[in-house]
Amino acid sequence: MNVAVIGCGYVGLTTSVALACIGHRVHCIEKDTDQIKALQKGLVLIHETGVPELLSEVKERVSFGSWDSFDGDVDVIIIAVGTPRKKNGDADLVYVEAVARELGARLTGTSLPVIVNKSTVPIGSARRVESIVSLRLRERGVETPVAVASNPEFLREGVALLDTFYPDRIVVGADGDEAVRRLRELYAPLLEQSFVPPEFIPRPDGYRLPPFIVTTPTSAELIKYAANTFLAMKVSYINEIACLAEKVGADIREVAAGIGLDKRIGAYYLRAGVGWGGSCFGKDVQALIHTAGQYGLEMPLSSAAVYVNLRQREEIIKKLQTALKVIRGSTIGLLGLSFKPDTDDLRDAPSITIAGRLVELGARVRAYDPVAMDNCRKNYPDLEVEYTCGPDELASGADALVLLTEWKEFLQLPFSRLKNLMKQKVIIDGRNLLNAQEMEHLGFKYYGFGS
Ligand SMILES: NC(=O)c1ccc[n+]([C@@H]2O[C@H](COP(=O)([O-])OP(=O)(O)OC[C@H]3O[C@@H](n4cnc5c(N)ncnc54)[C@H](O)[C@@H]3O)[C@@H](O)[C@H]2O)c1
Incomplete structure (x- = not known):
């Protein structure tokens, strides 16, 4: 099939090279x-595992350009632009609507x-896009009906191609039916797993064919928000239990x-620590709460997930106060800036809040991250952080090290x-990446979460 993908960020670029790899x-x-x-x-300007390698393998089937290069002669158009959080918590559809107007x-x-x-768009956005596109088309004398489907994305940064x-x-x-038919055809190689996997992203052992769930745009839109909010709640839940575990000695x-x-x-998302960050959880939970608010509905569980998550960031400060007594004048080294390993994404990263605090x-705050420092310099120019070239420089003269991203290399x-x-x-x-006993044996005063 011929596909246009709008937006070459983490989602758009990953989707593009993957679709090219499966034959489109x-x-x-x-x-x-x-x-x-x-x-x-x-x-590739973003850091996402395997994307540069796959791009070089599929370069014959994928091309890039501005809107001027778009002729509309495709079977499917995938919108993958950002939907950042507005001040009131709602998702900002400004980029999605701009795309609809272009189309x-x-x-x-x-x-x-x-x-x-x-x-990821709030309830009603498929309809909204359809109405913007249709209105513009009618203004140009084009009466052809427009089909807009919702196809939420569930990939995780760092393992985006795998997902x-x-x-x-x-x-x-x-x-x-036509939209469903075309999307079933688009995803057939994934649904049947009939494509040849790239050598560096092999099919996981025991992987089962994925179900193709057909529903209404409204349900699909809610599925995405509900999934992210559930995962955010799960992390906040284990963090809440971790606070109690610390008190009772578990x-x-x-x-x-x-x-x-x-x-x-299930075992996933039950790791206690500084909590979630990233481009999705924070904004999506807030957008869900905002949508509910428009119906006069409170979302106490979702709101509590946000509250607990922010409290975890403050916990880092409290642990530093316990260990150092006085923070003013001390030198703190942050090990890791990205919100999780294998990405350079800093959106809503705990590191940014903690460095600011x-x-x-x-x-005096210093930092080291294997890939996210350039992004941090560029996107947070006012953050008073000194960037170091490695763990040795970070540790030199530091009163404390604070591990904020579970990069594998930090284990070694x-x-x-x-x-x-x-x-x-x-x-x-x-x-909670390191071994508490080993660190204490080395002579560190070690503070983890939940024990
Ligand atoms: N990043 C994730 O892990 C993830 C996972 C699932 C869903 N999502 C959702 O997918 C969407 C995209 O997320 P992302 O992380 O890829 O965002 P991103 O900011 O990395 O990428 C968006 C890209 O769209 C481009 N863009 C914006 N307006 C445009 C326009 N009018 N025409 C062409 N390009 C335009 C931007 O320049 C940018 O490169 C968001 O709604 C997000 O919530 C993200």
């Missing part, structure tokens, strides 16, 4: 000219491509393992050497 011809439209220029040269101004013919909302090739399910919300890792073995609960409290850090570079041997493990 994909043209990506991006408004950022630097990104287009880089992608046309085969360079209304450009599409032509008697049979239009199916338009697909892959961006795209081997999804748990594919959800399509559409009012008409070990949250053992508690999580004990409850996670229950099939009704520490600066407010008079600390030479802590016995780092300890000797530090002024005070304090480590706050915001991800």
Whole structure:
């Protein structure tokens, strides 16, 4: 099939190279000219595992350009632009609506491509896009009906290609049969697993064919928000239990393992620590609460998930106050900036909130992250953080190290050497990544979460 993907960010680019890999011809439209220029040269500006390698493998079937390069002669158009959070918590549809206007101004013919909302959008957005496109088309004398489907994306950054090739399910919300038919055809190689997997993203052992769930646009839109809110609640739940575990002397890792073995609960997302961040959970939970508010409905569980999550960030400060007594004048080294490993994404990362709080409290804040430092410099120019070139420089003269991202390489850090570079041997493990006994044996004052 011929596909246009609008927006070449984490979702759009991953989707594009994956669709090209399973046999489609994909043209990506991006408004950022630097990104287009880089992608046309085969360079990927975001950090996402396997995407540059796959792009070079599928370069014959994927192309990049601005709106001027869009001729509308495709079977499916996938919208994958950002839907950031507005101040009132609602999702901002400004980019999605701009795309709808572009499409209304450009599409032509008697049979239009199916338009697909892959961006995470509030209830009613499929209809909203349809009405904007139709209105524009009618203004141009084009009376062809427009089909807009909702096809929420569930990929996780860091393993985005893995999740795209081997999804748990594919959800399509559409009012008409034609949109469902085309999307079933688009995803057939995934649904049947008939494609040849890239060598570096093999099919996981025991992977089962994903169900294709057909529903209404409204249900599909709600499925996405409900899924993210549930996961956010699960993380906040284990963090709430971790606070109690600390008080009563239980070990949250053992508690999580004990409850996670229950099939009704499941082991995922039960890791205590500094909590969730990233481009999705925070904004999606707030958008769900906002939508409910428009119906006069309170969402106490969802609101509590947000409250607990922010409290976890404050817990880091409290642990530093316990360990150092006085934060003003101390030097704190942040190990990790991205909201999770294997990404350079800093949106709603706990590191940004915590660095800001520490600066407010008079600390000198230094940081090291294997990939996210450039992004941090660019996107948070006012954050008073000194960037270091590695763990040694970070530890030199530090009163405490605070581990905020569970990068694998942090497990292998030479802590016995780092300890000797530090002024005070304090480590706050915001991800429960390290072994408490080993750290204490090395002479660190170790503070994890939930024990
Ligand atoms: N990042 C994730 O892990 C993830 C997972 C699931 C769903 N989502 C959802 O997918 C959507 C995209 O997320 P993302 O992380 O890829 O965002 P992103 O900010 O990384 O990428 C969006 C891209 O769209 C481009 N864009 C904006 N307006 C445009 C326009 N009019 N024409 C062409 N390009 C335009 C931007 O320049 C940017 O490159 C959001 O709604 C998000 O909530 C994200």
